[in-house]
Amino acid sequence: MSTAHGARARARIEVTAAIKEEARRQLAAEGAARLSLRAVARELGMVSSALYRYFPSRDDLLTALIIDAYDSLGESAEGAHDAAASPFERWITVCEAVRGWALDHPHEYALIYGSPVPGYTAPDTTVPAAARVGLLLIGIARDAHQGPAPDRPALADDLRPEAERMAADLAPDLPPGAVTALVAAWAQLYGLVGFELFGQFNRVVEDRETFFRHAVGRLALGVGLVPGPG
Amino acid sequence: MSTAHGARARARIEVTAAIKEEARRQLAAEGAARLSLRAVARELGMVSSALYRYFPSRDDLLTALIIDAYDSLGESAEGAHDAAASPFERWITVCEAVRGWALDHPHEYALIYGSPVPGYTAPDTTVPAAARVGLLLIGIARDAHQGPAPDRPALADDLRPEAERMAADLAPDLPPGAVTALVAAWAQLYGLVGFELFGQFNRVVEDRETFFRHAVGRLALGVGLVPGPG
DNA sequence: CAAAAACGAGAGCAGTGCTCTTGCATCGGC
DNA sequence: GCCGATGCAAGAGCACTGCTCTCGTTTTTG
Known part of the structure; x- marks a missing residue:
């Protein structure tokens, strides 16, 4: 099934949730127009291009x-x-x-x-x-x-x-x-x-x-x- | 004083009006978030830094x-x-x-x-x-x-x-x-x-x-x- | 006429969204 | 257990953005 499929799938939902969480924090702090993919990635310690694996666009x-x-x-x-x-x-x-x-x-x-x-x-x-x-x-x-x-x-x-x-x-x-x-x-x-x-x-x-x-x-x-x- | 003196002041009003006009056009076409100073300047045939003489910021x-x-x-x-x-x-x-x-x-x-x-x-x-x-x-x-x-x-x-x-x-x-x-x-x-x-x-x-x-x-x-x- | 202010142009900085390529880790089928 | 397919992070790079600073030139002002 879809749930228990290895550490890969689990990591994916965790990272997705972390991205949304950080994005929501930036949204609350600065507003939608200042929400930056690069800033989210930076705060999460990943590189911006990696974030596109989870959300294909801003x-x-x-x-x-x-x-x-x-x-x-x-x-x-x-x-x-x-x-x-x-x-x-x-x-x-x-x-x-x-x-x-x-x-x-x-x-x-x-x-x-x-x-x-x-x-x-x-x-x-x-x-x-x-x-x-x-x-x-x-x-x-x-x-x-x-x-x-x-x-x-x-x-x-x-x-x-x-x-x-x-x-x-x-x-x-x-x-x-x-x-x-x-x-x-x-x-x-x-x-x-x-x-x-x-x-x-x-x-x-x-x-x-x-x-x-x-x-x-x-x-x-x-x-x-x-x-x-x- | 600043008023009416010479061609410079006249040009200033004209350029200011042209900037606003072009900006309003871009605003109507694309929305506020996509309004770009550089694009306005480009469309007006001037360089972006010149525009800051008329509006100190976006x-x-x-x-x-x-x-x-x-x-x-x-x-x-x-x-x-x-x-x-x-x-x-x-x-x-x-x-x-x-x-x-x-x-x-x-x-x-x-x-x-x-x-x-x-x-x-x-x-x-x-x-x-x-x-x-x-x-x-x-x-x-x-x-x-x-x-x-x-x-x-x-x-x-x-x-x-x-x-x-x-x-x-x-x-x-x-x-x-x-x-x-x-x-x-x-x-x-x-x-x-x-x-x-x-x-x-x-x-x-x-x-x-x-x-x-x-x-x-x-x-x-x-x-x-x-x-x-x- | 000379000093001062206004101006246009260009280079440059730090940031953005997004794409592409390059290696590496993991996964499923044999 | 191995091996090819897939998922993924990283980095370089493109075309933008707002904005600043400097450098000559032009216009205005005293």
């Missing part, structure tokens, strides 16, 4: 780091998630976990939600990891809609086809209007996080934690989650 | 491009702005202008609203240009609040100090709750634009124009703007 190394970052963020969000709480509280908790992770890993956040690296397009392998937070938010909305449906303004005619298509794709058991609001809230959440992280709130918002909690609370209302018991 | 050239990008975006938004329309319609128009500009200038949008270039912090000179769209949105909200105040949920106690501080800073004539909603909507607008531009909506949102118009319409509602006549 972009491939970046892709691995991107997937790891998505997974780390998804894990944080899922870990903060208390399934016993009310949907509204769970929404707030997940949003705060996303913000907290972003503040703890600014460069990794920038890597996945900031400007894409030029000449680089994320391969499809990143999609599942990238979807984790979204799926979590969909799950919360789904639980909330088990109860009585809040009155939601009727769907405008021109939005209806797209809303129904999105609902069919993402959450067939939810009303199309709720799914549309959910996707918008999902994007808007990252607007709030990104503005804080990238300095756009400098000299504008001071008490960012409180501001954020209220903003995502209003986002939750838009999705149909209600505070209070239940 | 970051200084980037700063100039950032300011230009903010101004270009601000101009687009202000140009699309029809002062005769209703505040709600004006809000939608400005948001759509921001989105349109972003789709037309993706790399420049990424430069100002994407990940900050590592090791680079925007100097204060960018602030006025960066504030233009925000000021435009504030103006729309101000006009809307000339009329009867819509009923808005009371400010939560923990948010009140920050909300009042923001209102005092940004729009003393607006209720603190409206200013808070406005700042949040401002950030959320860029979440919507960024997600579309950076590919997060791939395989999720198809009819992005319609989706966007409705999402920013709901944003407007949150700020207290109402559709229909008025």
